[in-house]
Amino acid sequence: MRTNFLHVLSFLTLPILLPVGASAATLTVGLASEPTSTDPHYHSFTPNNGLARSLYGALVTTDANQKTVPDLATAWSVEGDNVWTFNLRKGVKFSNGVPFTAKDVIFTFCRVRNNPQAISDYFGNPVTNFVKVETPDDHTVRITTKVPEPLLPERMAEMAILSAGIVKHGEIAFDLANGCGVTGEWPTLARFNSGEDAIGTGPFKLTKYTKGAGVELARNENYWGEKPAWEKVTLLPIPNAGPRLAGLLAGNYDLVENPAARDVKQLEGDPRFGVTIRPSNRVIFLQMDVSKDQSPSVVTQNGTNPFKDERVRRAISMAIDRDTIVKRIMDGAAAPASQFVPETMFGAQPNPEPLIYDPEGAKKLLAEAGYPNGFKVTFAATNDRYINDSQVAQAIAQYLSRVGIQADVDAMTASIFFTRRSKSEFVLSMGGWGSTTGGASSFLQQFVATLDKDRGVGRSNYGGWSDPAFDAVILKAIATVDETKRAELLREAGKLALQKLPDIPIHFESTIWAFRKGIQFEGRMDQYTLPALAKAVK
Amino acid sequence: MTKPRPIDPTLVPPLVETPQRRFNLRRIKRRPNMKTALIALVVILAAGLLLPFAAPQNPYDLSTFSVMDNRLPPGERSLDGLTVWLGTDSQGRDMVSAILYGMRVSLLVGLAATSLALSIGVTVGLLAAMFGGRIDALLMRLVDFILGFPSILVALVLLAVIGRGVDKVIIAIVVVQWATYARIMRAAAMVERRKEYVEAAENLGYPSWRIMFRHLLPNSIGSVLVVATIYVAHAITLEATLSFLGVGVPVTQPSLGLLVASGFEFLMSGEYWISLFPGLALLVLIFSLNLVGDRLREALDSRRS
Numbered sequence: 001m002r003t004n005f006l007h008v009l010s011f012l013t014l015p016i017l018l019p020v021g022a023s024a025a026t027l028t029v030g031l032a033s034e035p036t037s038t039d040p041h042y043h044s045f046t047p048n049n050g051l052a053r054s055l056y057g058a059l060v061t062t063d064a065n066q067k068t069v070p071d072l073a074t075a076w077s078v079e080g081d082n083v084w085t086f087n088l089r090k091g092v093k094f095s096n097g098v099p100f101t102a103k104d105v106i107f108t109f110c111r112v113r114n115n116p117q118a119i120s121d122y123f124g125n126p127v128t129n130f131v132k133v134e135t136p137d138d139h140t141v142r143i144t145t146k147v148p149e150p151l152l153p154e155r156m157a158e159m160a161i162l163s164a165g166i167v168k169h170g171e172i173a174f175d176l177a178n179g180c181g182v183t184g185e186w187p188t189l190a191r192f193n194s195g196e197d198a199i200g201t202g203p204f205k206l207t208k209y210t211k212g213a214g215v216e217l218a219r220n221e222n223y224w225g226e227k228p229a230w231e232k233v234t235l236l237p238i239p240n241a242g243p244r245l246a247g248l249l250a251g252n253y254d255l256v257e258n259p260a261a262r263d264v265k266q267l268e269g270d271p272r273f274g275v276t277i278r279p280s281n282r283v284i285f286l287q288m289d290v291s292k293d294q295s296p297s298v299v300t301q302n303g304t305n306p307f308k309d310e311r312v313r314r315a316i317s318m319a320i321d322r323d324t325i326v327k328r329i330m331d332g333a334a335a336p337a338s339q340f341v342p343e344t345m346f347g348a349q350p351n352p353e354p355l356i357y358d359p360e361g362a363k364k365l366l367a368e369a370g371y372p373n374g375f376k377v378t379f380a381a382t383n384d385r386y387i388n389d390s391q392v393a394q395a396i397a398q399y400l401s402r403v404g405i406q407a408d409v410d411a412m413t414a415s416i417f418f419t420r421r422s423k424s425e426f427v428l429s430m431g432g433w434g435s436t437t438g439g440a441s442s443f444l445q446q447f448v449a450t451l452d453k454d455r456g457v458g459r460s461n462y463g464g465w466s467d468p469a470f471d472a473v474i475l476k477a478i479a480t481v482d483e484t485k486r487a488e489l490l491r492e493a494g495k496l497a498l499q500k501l502p503d504i505p506i507h508f509e510s511t512i513w514a515f516r517k518g519i520q521f522e523g524r525m526d527q528y529t530l531p532a533l534a535k536a537v538k
Numbered sequence: 539m540t541k542p543r544p545i546d547p548t549l550v551p552p553l554v555e556t557p558q559r560r561f562n563l564r565r566i567k568r569r570p571n572m573k574t575a576l577i578a579l580v581v582i583l584a585a586g587l588l589l590p591f592a593a594p595q596n597p598y599d600l601s602t603f604s605v606m607d608n609r610l611p612p613g614e615r616s617l618d619g620l621t622v623w624l625g626t627d628s629q630g631r632d633m634v635s636a637i638l639y640g641m642r643v644s645l646l647v648g649l650a651a652t653s654l655a656l657s658i659g660v661t662v663g664l665l666a667a668m669f670g671g672r673i674d675a676l677l678m679r680l681v682d683f684i685l686g687f688p689s690i691l692v693a694l695v696l697l698a699v700i701g702r703g704v705d706k707v708i709i710a711i712v713v714v715q716w717a718t719y720a721r722i723m724r725a726a727a728m729v730e731r732r733k734e735y736v737e738a739a740e741n742l743g744y745p746s747w748r749i750m751f752r753h754l755l756p757n758s759i760g761s762v763l764v765v766a767t768i769y770v771a772h773a774i775t776l777e778a779t780l781s782f783l784g785v786g787v788p789v790t791q792p793s794l795g796l797l798v799a800s801g802f803e804f805l806m807s808g809e810y811w812i813s814l815f816p817g818l819a820l821l822v823l824i825f826s827l828n829l830v831g832d833r834l835r836e837a838l839d840s841r842r843s
Contacts, residue, residue, distance in 0.1 A: 242803040262807045328605050329628070383784060394600075394629050394789055401600035409790050410702070 025231040027519075027531050030244040030256035033385055034237030036415060038209050039192035040160030040200075041112050043119035043418075046282075046434055049158070050528035051235070054217060055095075056160030056200030059086050059105065059141075060153045064524045064533075066281070066436065068153050072100065072161055072201060073141075081148035081481050082131075086156075088139040093222040094163045095205035102135035103172045107164035109133060110172075110180035117189045119422065125456035126155040133174035150481040154437040162187070166197040203228045203532040212237065217531065229536040239384040248273070248514055255515040257529050258387055261333035267514050276513045277333065278523035282434040283340050283443065284386055286396070286504040288313060289427040291464025297378040297427040306375050307427065307463075313501040315365035319403040320396055321357040326507055329391045333512060337505035339494055340447075346439025347477075347490025352498065355505070362403045374404025380420070380429040383411035387509050393430050396506070424462045432509070433460075436526045440490040441478050448497045449474050465502035572833055575826035582823055586642040593635035594620055598791045603630040609809050625811035627792075628800060633811060636797055637819045643704060643793040644823060648774040651711035655773075656766050658712065659719025660759070664750045666720070667727035677720065684717035690779060697785040707786050711773045718769070719762055726758035767831030771824045778820055794820045 033047045040052035053061070061071035073086040092100040112124040129149055134142045145152070164172055168184025175181070191197040198206040203225065204217035217233040236253070238244040245259040245267075259267070267273045288307035289295060295305060306312045322336035335342070338352040366374060379400075381393035390411040397407040407428070412420075421429055435442035450466040451458035455475065470493060477489035497503070511527045520535040585592050596602050607616040607630035615621050616632070624633035662681070666674040684692065693710040700706050730736060731754065739749050778795030780786035787793045792800065794816045801812025 240803055242806045245806050260803065260807060266807075324605060328608050383789075390789055391628050395605045397790060398600040398603075398605055398629060407600075408788060411784075411789050413784075 027230040027255065027534055028234045028236065028253045029529060029531060030238045030247050030253040031235050031529060032239065032257045033414060035215060037189055037193055038198045038206055039189050041115050041118060041123040042189060044122040046527055050530060051215060052160045053202065053528060053530055054204045054532060055198055055202045055206055057202055058160055059156040062157050064522055066525050068157055076153055082145045084143045084152050086141045088141065089224065090139055092201055092224045094199050094201055095220045095222055096199050097222060098163055098165050100201055101138040102141050104161055104164050105141050106133055106135065106172050106174050106180065108159060108161045109174060110176060110182065111162055111186060112159065113176055114186045120459050121453065122459065123159060128454065128456065148479050148481050150486060151438045158437060160200060163199045166199060204233060228532040230531060233531040248516065254519055255513060255521060255534055258512050259514045261331035261512060264512060272517050274515050276521055276523040278511050278525060279335065279342065280434060280509050280511045280527050281342055281345060281525055282432050282509045282527060283337050284392065284430065284432045284506045284509065285340065286316065286506065287429050287431055287463050289424065289463045290502055295427040298375060300371065300375040306371055309369045310500055311365045311369040312371065313504065315362040315403065316400065317355050317501060317504045318358045318362040320399045320506065322507055325392060325395050329388050329395050330507065333510040334507040337507050339498060340443040340505050341435050341440045342508050345435060347487045348440050349491055349494050359403055366403060374406065376406040377428050379407040379409050380417065380426040381409060381411045382414045382417045385414040386432045421462055434526055440494055444474050444493050444497060445478055447503055463502060467500060470496045572829060575829035578822055578826040579830055582641055585638055586645050589638055589642055593638045595632045595635040597631040597636040597639050600790060603632065605630050609804065612811050624815045627797065627812045628804065633815055636792060637816050640792055640794040640797055640816060641819060641823060643787060644774045644777060647704065647708055647711065647777040648770045651708045651715065651773040652766055652770045655712045655715035656719055659716040660723045660762060662720040663723025664727055664754055666724045667731050667754065668746055668750050681717040681720050684714065689714035689776065693776060693780055694785060697780060702785060702788055704787055707777050707780060711776050715769060715773065718765065722765055723758065723762050726761050727754045730754050730757045764835040767834050768828065771827040771831065775824060
């Protein structure tokens with residue numbers, strides 16, 4: 001333990017040290033959670049997606065408020081409900097100097113369908129809806145879909161465009177059955193992480209990626225847009241909020257993600273630093289296994305799975321005091337959630353019925369459901385992914401214990417958590433989801449809809465929830481092009497989900513960024529920490 | 539080291555011919571820092587045993603405290619009217635209770651892991667010394683293998699596989715510690731193995747187990763026991779480190795190491811008590827154990843009597 005005491009000592013003296021400030025053209029960022037790969041199609045995970053925005057371009061991108069804006073496509077249009085045309089930007093070059101053409105777009109569509117290492121089918125899925133993709137010329141892409149996909153531009157914003165030059169190929173054409181003309185080996189995770197295949201059109205290029213030790217970027221001098229102020233960027237994973245902030249105060253980092261909310265006041269009064277706080281679209285929620293009859297993770301008197309009972313799920317929601325969690329654990333930098341997306345998002349409930357705190361009512365419901373003495377359950381959570389995740393999980397366990405449910409918190413590192421969750425190993429877990437695409441439909445179609453790989457819905461429905469009435473509404477909603485009608489259908493679907501509570505919303509995170517003097521950083525709703533957005537100011 | 543004291547010639551025996559293996563309690567008592575260490579240890583042990591009565595709250599029962607009381611500074615009053623002399627942690631646990639319970643975990647882990655590792659190590663060492671040859675080579679290569687890796691690394695990997703919990707931590711510590719005992723036991727027993735009385739016993743046709751446990755063991759255990767006293771402290775440190783790194787005990791049942799870890803992120807906000815007090819408790823515990831172990835070694839050391 002001696003080293004730990006030294007840590008603590010050095011730590012206490014840090015605030016009195018003056019910030020030394022890194023040299024002008026380099027930016028060092030302290031990340032709360034590290035990217036797990038530089039392959040942009042590996043895992044739809046906020047740190048990965050954020051890194052992908054630095055390295056790669058996409059046809060379309062989203063701004064800080066999640067509006068779709070042009071990127072590699074300058075304009076797009078839809079004819080009828082099914083034919084989309086994207087006009088590509090001219091004169092764009094990849095970071096290795098190779099010009100960007102429509103072939104690269106086709107290659108990317110093929111690659112996401114030939115990506116066996118991916119954590120889920122998230123990136124590959126939109127392409128399953130493509131009947132044909134034509135390229136009338138080098139700078140036009142025309143996509144014909146099987147069923148109407150109103151969110152196609154938004155889905156394209158998530159699909160980083162790779163260079164066809166990273167594989168051996170003949171004539172590239174959208175022909176999935178024959179490998180699209182690719183003759184060599186498809187790109188692998190290892191080749192991305194070594195930097196060999198991490199070639200994009202983003203503002204930065206990859207210099208070095210070392211798992212656990214950070215990512216080094218260099219300015220992409222071939223970037224078509226306004227070049228960032230930083231020649232070199234280092235992204236360092238510092239999972240603990242205290243040391244992250246200490247590093248900023250000591251001048252080791254220029255910009256840090258999510259310092260503890262309780263420390264913000266201290267920073268705001270200090271002329272050497274700046275702070276940005278933005279509400280995010282990320283909901284923290286509980287997911288329960290509602291399909292298994294039994295599980296070793298839950299022990300009840302009659303040996304059944306209590307979460308199959310709607311009353312138990314309702315009781316759990318009633319047992320949790322969201323306001324206190326927001327106030328005492330999140331220090332106010334969050335908002336209690338009564339639905340899965342913030343009210344301001346497309347298709348959200350305008351006035352959701354609040355999920356109230358009523359421990360007595362919860363006890364009654366549990367007794368009614370046949371669990372007057374509660375039960376014992378292992379409660380899985382992350383300890384390095386969401387803001388204060390392990391603290392929030394413990395507070396929830398505390399509230400559950402008050403109504404008789406003994407929840408043993410098993411807090412683990414994110415990579416283990418996500419792998420185990422994807423195998424449906426958890427009967428009760430706490431996750432988070434940032435709805436970056438399609439407003440309310442994002443959460444509902446991923447987590448609540450019955451799994452249907454062809455339609456690309458229910459891929460994160462690890463608890464096995466299945467409600468035909470809900471499915472009918474959500475499937476209709478995501479195929480409706482008319483926005484007013486779609487919003488209405490989404491509100492209906494959201495209401496159905498909240499009635500049965502297969503997932504229980506807890507709160508919406510707010511994201512905080514702190515930075516040294518000399519930097520201006522505009523935050524984003526999707527929580528991405530994009531170094532290109534850090535402006536150098538006097 | 540120790541200052542030579544004036545020697546009263548009447549107390550000195552004319553010639554010491556046989557090694558004294560007498561436990562010299564008086565010498566321990568005569569050192570003041572020793573006294574403090576002993577008192578601290580006795581108090582900690584007593585607190586650990588009398589725990590349910592000594593602690594104002596059961597910090598492992600989530601329903602006895604409230605998140606409404608979290609991060610109260612020392613001396614404040616909680617909603618239940620309890621004065622929290624050392625403050626509360628991020629979940630609203632009274633730190634006094636959390637430290638007492640955490641100490642019990644530390645002691646339990648230290649003592650259980652050491653005695654288990656000791657039994658395994660001693661047996662293996664005796665087997666190696668008794669039979670020599672291939673068995674010796676095989677067992678000692680296994681020992682080399684374990685000792686070849688840093689103990690913290692082995693324990694980390696092991697816990698990543700078998701999961702967390704007090705029992706799992708004990709297993710992990712036993713796995714990394716038994717090899718040391720085996721190595722020392724073997725060396726000591728090898729010396730005895732070549733002596734005439736062992737040879738005589740063998741010629742009398744005594745079974746191997748009898749020679750091992752009746753002859754070799756009592757005559758070579760001394761040095762292993764000395765190491766064991768120091769290794770109790772080592773086991774406690776290892777548990778604290780593993781919990782600090784987040785692979786030890788569950789978060790809802792914090793040990794001292796985990797308390798230090800969970801308070802770490804609040805240091806920046808000036809909420810020092812969550813890390814500081816469990817850290818001090820750990821310091822006192824390890825320090826007194828080491829001090830007592832050290833003097834115990836001197837007391838047991840025949841060459842210095």
